[in-house]
Amino acid sequence: MSDVYVVGIDMIRFGRFPDRTVPGLAAEAALMALDDAGLSIRDMQALYCGNLGQANGMVGQRMLGEIGQTGIPVVNVANACATGATAFRDAWMSIKAGLYDTVLAVGVEQMGKGLLGGTGGVSPEGLVGSYTMPAMFAQIGMEHARQYGTTFEQFAKVSVKNHHHSTLNPKSMYRKETPLEEVMGAEMIAYPNTKLMCSVNVDGSAAAVLMAEEKVRRLGLMDRAVRVRASEMSSNPFAERQMAMPDFSGATRLAAKQAYERAGIGPEDVNLVELHDCFATAELIHYENLGLCADGEAGRLIDEGVTALGGRVPVNVSGGLLSKGHPLGATGIANIYEVATHLRGAAGARQVEGARIGMTHVVGGGPGMGTACAIHVLEKV
Amino acid sequence: MSEPLLPIIHTEGDKPYLAGCRCTQCGHVYVGPREVCAKCTARGAMEPVHLAETGKVHVWTVVHRSFPGVATPFLDVIVDLDDGAHIKGTLTDIDPDKVTFDLPVRVVFREAIPAGQDKPYLTYLFVPQQGAAA
16 A cells, blocks of 8 residues: 655635635635645645535535536545544545545535534523533543543643644734733633633635555655554544533543554654644543643643744644634644644744654534544654 | 423423423433433333432522523522432522522422513422521
């Protein structure tokens, strides 16, 4: 099986574009990724397109309608917050399988403001607890507090860090410093997550051109190529309280273990991580789920600045979902863009110096549904 | 009696209860009915049970922002019932500052009007057990 490389990758600056269309946003990122690779849509042998909001709307085909209908196979993918990463992995698998040597993966989302969900029917919201995402992730943080004594302030520090990182990223939705007192003093949504500790619903798109090793060499693209060392997915294994609170840890731990094994590395070899900080509480539990520290030490990690730019393993130097924004279907490819940019040494002011191996992680799901997790390990060769 | 807000709220005579099931292979207790055990994958091993009406708070959060029309703040709790089942709900009749991990609670059934509706439904709520913090 050939090794698979990313030879072109890009994302649009995340923001709110109510006058654009979903295929239009996808097309913009696709053309940027093709330009980055120096290739044309005519060179693509298949398209894997991730989108949630119009999952039954053939977004991939409509995008080709805007940039060139070459007749290639299109697979439209929906998989909660792992949608973009799933499209990327399907593209990777198609090359691994030997079917194609050059394929395009795109992730795109157009979102409204405010809380996700809550439509239709007689809702038990408020009478039978809460089904909002902030409440779900508040409980996950409270479970960490219960086990390890993690504090409101420690969770809030995640948001301070990621907002700071985003000031260095021109593609981030927000680029504002948020001091600790501002984060902790912001509107409380569901304790301990304040408004500044919730990810931003934005519009966005990201795309990647994947290529088999032999063709990368033949086309002379190795100087900018980033090797995919591992592409792993999981769903939620049985968790004791899954009927009451969704579990994002079991799936993340499963995929992380597989990714480290597949890549033949350990957490100590990873130079930067883009992980799923949909809420500030989530980032801390994923430090432990991804093995960046031992169980119970996530609070210490954020206190000591280990995961800040300049620390041992910077996490979410893009600004993360908390500040860069979280367009659901685009997020999984956008975080691969971030890591690839650092591995290429092209991240400018936020560059993680000497970065050679990076990890991306997305995990999504909802109450009573389940979990989709995808982890990628990327390497500059 | 009003219509149940959720299908897991059953009645026996005029007494409401929470319906669950227990896997006779591995012992896991689920909220609501099911055919196959998600934990041990046993088939045809589920027996229906009335879920326990007492338990302890595993974790809680105070929800300040919810969907339009929903009254806030309220206490969202994950409760470990004494029979081993785990269930989400709203904890009421307590000062939010008095909630603690492992607070003993019990299930009560009350009529309430869901957000955006104009008639009451039968729902379940958690309240502190006698002698617990109030």
